[in-house]
Amino acid sequence: MSTWLEKQIVMRTLRVPVPSGDEPSGDEPSGAAATAARRFDAALMSAGFKLSGDLMTALSGLPEDTVIRIAKWTLPAAREMAGGHVGHNAYFRDFPRNVPDTLDFWTGLLRNTLRDPETAPAATESLRHGVLNLLTLKGYGRYQHTYEEMLAAHDELIAAAGDRVTVLHLGGDVDEEGERLYLELAGSVTPLKEDELAALRKLAGRYEATEVPGGVPVRENRAVVNRARLARGGEPIVDTVTDVLRLACELSDGDVTLQEPTRFVSMSRPVRRALLAALDGVVRDDPGKLGDVAAWHERWKRLGERLHPHEYPKWTGAADVFAVARGEKRAPSFAARIEARLASGDVAGAANVAKSAPGMLFRSLDRLLRLAPGAEDAVLDAAGSVAGRVSGRVLLSVREHLLNRAGATGRTRLFANRLGRGVTAPDTRPPLDPDVVARLSAFLDEEIRGRLPSAGHLVVDPDALDVALPLSGKAAGNGFGVLPRGSVSAVDGELLRFFVYWRQRRLTTDFDLSALMLDEDYRNPKWLSWTNLTTVEGEHSGDITDAPEGASEFINLSLARVRSRFIVPQVHIYSGEGFEEVEESFFGFMLRDEEQQGRPFEARTVRMKSDLRGPGRVALPMVFIRGDDGQWCAKWLHLHLKGGANFNQVENNRVTTSMLVRGIVERRHLDVRYLTDLLDAEKTTLWDGSAPDGPVTFIGLERPEGLHEDSRVFTPENLGDLVPA
Structure with a gap:
């Protein structure tokens, strides 16, 4: 279990377990461990990671073979986080250079196919029926060069100040860090993702005797x-x-x-x-x-x-x-008893019955208030009497719901189940009384404020203010740099490059990467896909239709040339195994400067990599939005469309996609900014790159170096700990 556990700790916490009491032997050459640690750090930099100062110092004081052993499992974990643990080939060897026009490309392949006696009959038969089956074309859908030949066609990546550097921090020994991870997962106040639940299952067998403070909610x-x-x-x-x-x-x-x-x-x-x-x-x-x-x-x-x-x-x-x-x-269930009261017109009585199930009462408040002209006070009094028995996650969910009720009639409602399946519908609910909404919102704010811990000196990274609160772990994919659904993050770069990787398990499987571009009214679609390899805005790397050893597709966009308001990357299952059936699959994006060159995939330019898992046949990980000032940001979707069993294409679902995008772009989410306004802090400052002298409560996208050892740190890895119980 140890190697698995050590990798889990690194990937889930960005801490490297370091054994205590392991001293160098007297016959080891002076500085050998320090040299090994520097080599370790240099190797990590190629994947966009580095050792913190404290971690470098700790490693330098260990035996050299211990440093090498730690590096042997930390390096693969770091590369896997960024998606660099596999080889990413591209159909067009020189991508993003020399990508042909789609029709010219197909015509050229057809010409070569008809000249070859072995391939001509199948293509001719297809054409005889008035159809061009691309799979009959010689060389279509399969790499025509090796991974090494593709690498040789690209210059080295030029380092840039904007390249990602993620710091790995010093952890305790493996058992201490493993127990800490177990307590974090078991004590989570939000439902875990599938992989987190699997990790908890393994950890529980080892640490079950450890008492979870506050229980397992x-x-x-x-x-x-x-x-x-x-x-x-x-x-x-x-x-x-x-x-x-x-x-x-x-x-x-x-x-x-x-x-x-x-x-x-x-x-x-x-x-x-x-x-x-x-x-x-x-x-x-x-x-x-x-x-x-x-x-x-x-x-x-x-x-x-x-x-x-x-x-x-x-x-x-x-x-x-x-x-x-x-x-x-x-x-009879509580729901049946409540419905019986509502059927008789007794809304106050229904609210009184629901007090026995406080969570159900709060989830039903919108409906009860809509049905309660003249009985609003009774409903609010019932809610107030049991609020102390309602989980903080439910309180926050209701508060977020109220954010989206003002003027909601006529807008698009977005429904996303716990598996990420998204559907939309017109909002036909009558509006709530604004005074009632204001009273309930103020009450919820006070209830939530009373459950939050004292923050002391609160230090907040401005980049984290628009991160949505993780009210459910299932509202985010598993991966690196992933934020909860509804989060907004800045996009700083000239080139935006999406990538998808998949490796089939048994069946021939074809995933297709596409990018749909929409105007400010979510209309006038344009796209890049295997049916449209080039546009003014960018290039597609080419269609791969079989992935027994793994396959990648890329889309490269020059943000300066994009005139659309929204860019929606999508992954379609054209044929074969689903997202939950393939051996491995993930999506991500990179940011680069125009002059950086480099390979199609460079781990240290990866800003996000998320596993593709879900029941649908079309994945919508995020949407990129151009602001009125021309600056781009990303809003996280983590949604799936059901799609068809086969032959899913961007052209066929653009209407559904645009409705889903509109639903989530226009939806307001509770974020870190909301919570920091409620926290009881003696002093609040924005992070400016310099660490204060004493202990602080820090909230940011990653843990900075130099914080006092007694500081409490909240990053996307443990942001759910801020959600009150």
């Missing part, structure tokens, strides 16, 4: 931790019947989010006893929680077949759960 995380507790003979931590259902799914290697059905496995008698005892305890303490069973009644029936509750007649509460699931016992 997210139910999915709790199921993972509970599995480790059961494995060690402990009791699961549950307070709802659904907690037990999630745990059963986890024990069956199923879906703890309950989005997909789980096929429950046979369980040992001790495990069955533990689950049934937990169910009985929940129902005995609060029989009303039987109302949660109906939402998952089919899964409860299947689970009952594995747990055999009839063997334990003393646990009547557990038996009641399965009786409700089978319809033998009535236990």
